[in-house]
Amino acid sequence: AQKITQTQPGMFVQEKEAVTLDCTYDTSDPSYGLFWYKQPSSGEMIFLIYQGSYDQQNATEGRYSLNFQKARKSANLVISASQLGDSAMYFCAMREDMDSSYKLIFGSGTRLLVRP
């Protein structure tokens, strides 16, 4: 079975600094997709970034980048130039194919607090 592990329950970062949120995964499928979502205190899950297992380059979206190390089965999220609004829960997720669709397997999340 596929599994996502996020080992950092909470993280602090100073405003304007970069921070890395860890994510490791376990799968036997040769083809897979990895996602990062942000969940502010309001509760909505906001899609941040996607990395496909066959993508040649690490994904980037604005201040978000994904440090994808396939051999180590890790997909760490890097947030550059942290802002106060980045304070939230962050979830790593993996795509698991089902009969006619797919579901997301989520990690337990990391709570990020940005200090002014």
Add this chain to the structure above:
Amino acid sequence: DGGITQSPKYLFRKEGQNVTLSCEQNLNHDAMYWYRQDPGQGLRLIYYSQIVNDFQKGDIAEGYSVSREKKESFPLTVTSAQKNPTAFYLCASSIDAGDKDTQYFGPGTRLTVL
């Protein structure tokens, strides 16, 4: 604006009652999903639907029921058979366009059983 709406935002239920959570999307997405989130945990899949009038059970479907009579709507009913229904419920949708398909989420409904 296109998006996913869920209502109500907060819902209180007495034990033994059925309640229905609404999920509507105007993104023209084919697939819709219901997830449950418990405190300090990630999301778990309850039900999903690929097309109108068709839906499948997810990992924790017991005590829940759904319908998909319209493409835009995917309501979830939490029945009295659900032993521990207090949780945060999130609806999602996706266009189901291959490997890079992304699920987008609504704002959620927080259900509390009194």
